[in-house]
Amino acid sequence: MPASKIPEADIERVLSHVQPFIAQHLNTQSSKSTKRPFILGLTGLQGSGKSTWTDALVTALQQGFNYNTINLSLDDLYLDHDEIVNVRTNNPSNQLLQARGQPGTHDIDLSLAFFQSLMDPSRDTLIPSFDKSLFNGEGGRAPRESWRRVPAGTSVDVVVFEGWCIGFQPLSDDVIKDTWNKTLQTQATSKYPTRTLKDHAIEDLLEVNNNLRRYCEIFMGPRHFDYLVHLDTDDLVNVYEWRIQQEHALWQMKNQGMTDDEVVKFVKGYMPAYELYLDQLRGSLFGSRSGCEEKGQLSVIMDKKRKVVKMAGISL
Numbered sequence: 029m030p031a032s033k034i035p036e037a038d039i040e041r042v043l044s045h046v047q048p049f050i051a052q053h054l055n056t057q058s059s060k061s062t063k064r065p066f067i068l069g070l071t072g073l074q075g076s077g078k079s080t081w082t083d084a085l086v087t088a089l090q091q092g093f094n095y096n097t098i099n100l101s102l103d104d105l106y107l108d109h110d111e112i113v114n115v116r117t118n119n120p121s122n123q124l125l126q127a128r129g130q131p132g133t134h135d136i137d138l139s140l141a142f143f144q145s146l147m148d149p150s151r152d153t154l155i156p157s158f159d160k161s162l163f164n165g166e167g168g169r170a171p172r173e174s175w176r177r178v179p180a181g182t183s184v185d186v187v188v189f190e191g192w193c194i195g196f197q198p199l200s201d202d203v204i205k206d207t208w209n210k211t212l213q214t215q216a217t218s219k220y221p222t223r224t225l226k227d228h229a230i231e232d233l234l235e236v237n238n239n240l241r242r243y244c245e246i247f248m249g250p251r252h253f254d255y256l257v258h259l260d261t262d263d264l265v266n267v268y269e270w271r272i273q274q275e276h277a278l279w280q281m282k283n284q285g286m287t288d289d290e291v292v293k294f295v296k297g298y299m300p301a302y303e304l305y306l307d308q309l310r311g312s313l314f315g316s317r318s319g320c321e322e323k324g325q326l327s328v329i330m331d332k333k334r335k336v337v338k339m340a341g342i343s344l
Contacts, residue, residue, distance in 0.1 A: 102191025
């Protein structure tokens with residue numbers, strides 16, 4: 029879905045919620061010797077158009093408000109190829125870690141270094157890049173000299189940080205075990221299943237949950253964001269439809285891509301996380317226990333055709 033397909037009115041509605049928070053943040057930072065950019069998290073389901081929304085928001089913030097805005101994708105923080113292979117090799121029975129994507133396949137040190145560099149005006153900020161086409165599609169880190177660069181002395185006002193599991197928060201082991209036990213009694217009857225926890229060993233779910241806990245502690249928890257926009261849907265089955273549409277478009281452009289069955293298998297790999305963490309995210313990333321009640325969150329609900337059917341700020 030090209031950026032031009034997102035109605036300008038939808039971008040304006042999002043920014044009507046977000047921009048007052050940005051303005052207040054920048055005003056607060058103006059008197060500080062070390063300024064911290066406003067971190068706008070953008071999270072969304074597979075196929076929801078996160079990259080497209082990110083591009084549109086960056087453009088609107090730069091052109092409409094003159095904010096120096098950069099963006100970073102969680103995908104660009106993946107471990108390098110050899111390290112991803114090591115994760116797969118060291119976890120042979122964990123289906124969730126056989127390919128990049130899940131918590132545990134990203135470079136925490138690289139993530140931390142990027143965000144720390146934003147606070148140091150004396151040096152350049154390099155924006156990491158991951159090339160998914162390398163190593164026959166397994167992907168690898170792009171050459172460092174190709175990364176986008178923010179020159180030293182340049183003040184960054186806003187960082188749009190997007191990713192599929194941004195906003196997810198770890199659960200206690202007991203909650204995960206209880207949820208998993210309940211799904212053992214269910215039977216999948218749809219070709220697009222949304223109840224898949226029973227397909228995974230409890231130990232594997234707990235391992236990914238522990239990886240998510242480390243992410244949240246270091247660079248992806250509530251205290252690391254100032255606002256969160258959540259691209260959601262009125263029916264989780266739409267995730268399959270969206271990704272199939274995207275793959276069909278890829279076939280038309282490049283005459284290559286996944287088959288419909290391969291797309292279904294791909295999306296199923298993300299369903300366990302949606303089952304575990306989505307309800308909590310829909311409640312709010314910045315709940316009372318986070319100590320971040322002054323921050324804002326916006327839910328953008330889309331239908332099967334990615335048309336926005338509802339947009340609402342979440343009150344804490």
